[in-house]
Amino acid sequence: MTSDADRVADLARRVVAEHDPNTVPLPEYLAACYDAGLSWVQFPEGMGGLGVSRGLQAVADRILQGAGGPVPLGLNPMGYGMAAPTIREHAQDDVLKKSWLRPLATTEHIWCQLFSEPGAGSDLAGLATTAVADGAEWVVNGQKVWTSLAHRARWGLLLARTNPDVPKHKGLTYFVIDMHGPGVEARPLRQMTGQAEFNEVYFTDARIPDAHRLGGVGDGWRVAMTTLMNERSALGGSGNRRGAGPIADAVGLWAARPDLRTPVLRDRLTQLWLRAEAQRLTSERSRATVGVGGPGPEGSIGKMVGAELNQQMYEWCMDFLGPEGILYHTYNPAEDADWRGPIQQRFLRSRANTIEGGTSEVMRNILGERVLGLPGDLRADTMAWKEIPRG
Amino acid sequence: MAEFVFTDEQVQLRSAVRKFAGEQAGETAARRVMESDPPYDAAVWARLGAELGVLGLSVSEADGGAGGTLVDQAIAVEELGAALTCGPLFGTVYLAIPALVAASGAARAELLGDLVEGRRTAAFAVPDRAGVFDPALVTVAVDGDGALTGTVVRVVDGGAADVLLVAATGPDGLGLYAVDATGPGVTRTALGTLDLTRPQAVVEFAGAPGTLVAGPDEAERVITQALQVGAALLAAEQVGAGQHLLDLAVDYAKTRLQFGRPIGSFQAVKHKLADMLVDLEHARSAAYHSAWALTDGTDDPAVATSIAQAVASAAFSRIARDTIQVLGGIGFTWEHQAHLYFKRASTDAALLGSAEAHRGRVAELVLDTATADRDPWVATGLG
Numbered sequence: 224m225t226s227d228a229d230r231v232a233d234l235a236r237r238v239v240a241e242h243d244p245n246t247v248p249l250p251e252y253l254a255a256c257y258d259a260g261l262s263w264v265q266f267p268e269g270m271g272g273l274g275v276s277r278g279l280q281a282v283a284d285r286i287l288q289g290a291g292g293p294v295p296l297g298l299n300p301m302g303y304g305m306a307a308p309t310i311r312e313h314a315q316d317d318v319l320k321k322s323w324l325r326p327l328a329t330t331e332h333i334w335c336q337l338f339s340e341p342g343a344g345s346d347l348a349g350l351a352t353t354a355v356a357d358g359a360e361w362v363v364n365g366q367k368v369w370t371s372l373a374h375r376a377r378w379g380l381l382l383a384r385t386n387p388d389v390p391k392h393k394g395l396t397y398f399v400i401d402m403h404g405p406g407v408e409a410r411p412l413r414q415m416t417g418q419a420e421f422n423e424v425y426f427t428d429a430r431i432p433d434a435h436r437l438g439g440v441g442d443g444w445r446v447a448m449t450t451l452m453n454e455r456s457a458l459g460g461s462g463n464r465r466g467a468g469p470i471a472d473a474v475g476l477w478a479a480r481p482d483l484r485t486p487v488l489r490d491r492l493t494q495l496w497l498r499a500e501a502q503r504l505t506s507e508r509s510r511a512t513v514g515v516g517g518p519g520p521e522g523s524i525g526k527m528v529g530a531e532l533n534q535q536m537y538e539w540c541m542d543f544l545g546p547e548g549i550l551y552h553t554y555n556p557a558e559d560a561d562w563r564g565p566i567q568q569r570f571l572r573s574r575a576n577t578i579e580g581g582t583s584e585v586m587r588n589i590l591g592e593r594v595l596g597l598p599g600d601l602r603a604d605t606m607a608w609k610e611i612p613r614g
Numbered sequence: 615m616a617e618f619v620f621t622d623e624q625v626q627l628r629s630a631v632r633k634f635a636g637e638q639a640g641e642t643a644a645r646r647v648m649e650s651d652p653p654y655d656a657a658v659w660a661r662l663g664a665e666l667g668v669l670g671l672s673v674s675e676a677d678g679g680a681g682g683t684l685v686d687q688a689i690a691v692e693e694l695g696a697a698l699t700c701g702p703l704f705g706t707v708y709l710a711i712p713a714l715v716a717a718s719g720a721a722r723a724e725l726l727g728d729l730v731e732g733r734r735t736a737a738f739a740v741p742d743r744a745g746v747f748d749p750a751l752v753t754v755a756v757d758g759d760g761a762l763t764g765t766v767v768r769v770v771d772g773g774a775a776d777v778l779l780v781a782a783t784g785p786d787g788l789g790l791y792a793v794d795a796t797g798p799g800v801t802r803t804a805l806g807t808l809d810l811t812r813p814q815a816v817v818e819f820a821g822a823p824g825t826l827v828a829g830p831d832e833a834e835r836v837i838t839q840a841l842q843v844g845a846a847l848l849a850a851e852q853v854g855a856g857q858h859l860l861d862l863a864v865d866y867a868k869t870r871l872q873f874g875r876p877i878g879s880f881q882a883v884k885h886k887l888a889d890m891l892v893d894l895e896h897a898r899s900a901a902y903h904s905a906w907a908l909t910d911g912t913d914d915p916a917v918a919t920s921i922a923q924a925v926a927s928a929a930f931s932r933i934a935r936d937t938i939q940v941l942g943g944i945g946f947t948w949e950h951q952a953h954l955y956f957k958r959a960s961t962d963a964a965l966l967g968s969a970e971a972h973r974g975r976v977a978e979l980v981l982d983t984a985t986a987d988r989d990p991w992v993a994t995g996l997g
Contacts, residue, residue, distance in 0.1 A: 497921065
């Protein structure tokens with residue numbers, strides 16, 4: 224264990240010594256990280272990893288980011304957080320895996336996730352976008368929604384229905400689709416903050432080679448679970464020092480504006496601070512005890528608590544600001560405006576936190592059923608997918 | 615020793631204590647002893663000390679202990695708490711032993727070995743204000759000959775203790791004294807308590823002879839150290855008991871059928887249990903963080919123990935309330951064990967400072983000292 228940690232640390236120090244992230248172009252630096260096996264240390268050698276414990280990623284990240292390296296998850300979130308583990312586990316051969324992983328790691332290829340549909344949100348497995356086999360290709364038709372970065376993405380993770388005659392979970396297949404190919408159209412979707420972080424994506428006879436299928440035909444749900452577990456873990460599991468993260472906005476506001484303080488708001492903020500700290504310690508504990516395996520359903524705790532806390536913190540900020548809080552900067556931001564806008568924008572944006580990446584209600588079902596082992600709800604959708612009532 | 619990573623020895627310790635508590639403690643044992651005097655089985659207590667050696671896990675070997683850490687002690691306490699183990703854990707293990715370990719007075723050596731071995735028990739007759747010591751609260755005076763006079767109310771485990779550690783003010787200032795509870799000048803009156811397994815007594819001293827544990831130069835530090843260790847260990851007990859209740863409620867929700875289906879398949883019940891799980895995991899993280907902070911100095915003990923008590927008291931209380939709700943009518947009966955834990959939850963929440971008191975302390979330590987290193991961006995309506 225210690226020797227693995229030393230090896231990871233040595234490699235990280237060598238990367239930053241030979242490819243200073245402050246001076247070399249970003250793709251070159253990230254390629255060096257990938258080639259050294261520091262992109263996902265638990266991955267096999269030659270695929271951006273070293274085959275060591277996942278927990279040692281923190282050792283690499285401390286050194287890389289301490290030397291001025293960026294947080295790659297922020298540059299290609301769907302790529303690093305979700306696509307990479309799914310490709311690694313399910314792509315058909317090593318050549319393909321490597322051809323996707325390296326440009327993903329360098330951020331030359333941005334990735335997006337094509338799961339949710341207007342008719343399939345929490346009930347993801349009920350989705351209706353179809354993929355029909357045509358020789359060695361698949362032909363895709365349908366509509367996806369809430370796809371972030373679709374307009375910049377080169378590749379998309381697509382979950383589509385390949386068999387409507389079997390129960391819904393069994394008729395899905397997982398693909399990688401070329402977002403630049405014909406029949407793929409992304410349109411920005413304006414949200415309540417005024418920004419358009421997400422897109423609607425329309426498929427009209429878009430074609431996918433069968434080699435770009437991940438997992439077996441009809442096995443898409445199981446493959447999608449790899450992606451979703453990693454997503455929730457990424458949403459809920461980021462390491463932070465005490466007081467960092469969204470709570471810093473609220474405490475910063477408290478510190479900056481003594482004139483607005485009241486005892487009631489002080490106690491409310493303390494409750495939020497304690498909850499954030501307890502969750503931070505829980506993430507630390509989970510990170511300290513994680514093995515080589517992937518994230519488990521416990522990651523759902525972090526996702527759920529983080530989402531609800533984020534909303535409560537910005538609600539607190541708004542209550543603290545009072546009449547000053549009901550002003551706004553612009554509902555017509557530049558296309559590339561940072562999502563991290565003023566407090567009021569973060570307040571509006573936080574409404575999505577308990578919906579995106581699995582609603583809090585779904586998270587509580589996961590905690591109840593997969594962690595506590597409680598029985599599932601009675602189902603009204605066990606028949607062939609095409610016979611399920613929709614509307 | 616990395617924070618939150620348990621060694622193989624600690625895993626073995628946990629399973630040994632769990633096994634012992636499963637056989638010797640638990641609901642049946644608690645019901646047997648809780649209405650007797652003293653409300654615990656002295657033979658079981660002696661075995662915890664002499665046979666299992668879990669009463670002084672963080673006491674050095676030179677002092678007769680196991681030479682481990684406070685994390686070891688927290689693990690044992692968590693498992694004993696899960697089984698609602700009866701006995702003077704609060705007075706002896708959480709407070710008196712840590713005080714003696716921190717002190718340098720004459721009574722230390724003579725007492726520690728006996729307490730750790732389970733040959734004698736002790737209670738901590740030191741008033742606190744929500745888990746913090748305040749010399750102004752001390753109600754006992756000591757004269758130049760070491761004779762104590764005064765009354766201490768609500769001394770947990772004080773009724774049956776062999777020894778009382780008493781804060782007393784004398785000509786030279788504040789001191790912590792050991793008093794033979796069965797000796798002359800000591801009168802104890804047992805109090806009825808909400809939690810029958812955690813007894814209290816009023817203790818009156820009328821010229822009772824005391825032996826110095828900690829003199830004026832160190833008494834306040836020693837008492838503060840004991841209260842902080844006590845807060846961490848009480849949090850561990852709360853985690854253990856909370857886990858026991860969550861397991862109980864989950865098992866019941868899986869097997870209790872209403873409307874032709876297990877009640878745990880209803881989201882209203884399932885989501886309540888999920889929220890209990892989250893609170894319990896938060897409490898576990900905060901409790902062990904405080905134990906590690908007191909062991910390795912990785913955090914300010916005042917902050918870490920207040921976080922632990924604020925989080926664990928609230929979690930155990932909530933889990934106890936919601937367990938009764940999930941159990942429904944049966945959970946309100948005397949025959950079901952839920953009320954034993956509910957009463958323990960209410961008691962633990964009030965001891966060494968409530969969740970609210972510790973939250974107030976966190977506010978003082980964190981919010982009142984916060985500085986604005988950068989002004990948060992607040993939109994002003996001007997583009």
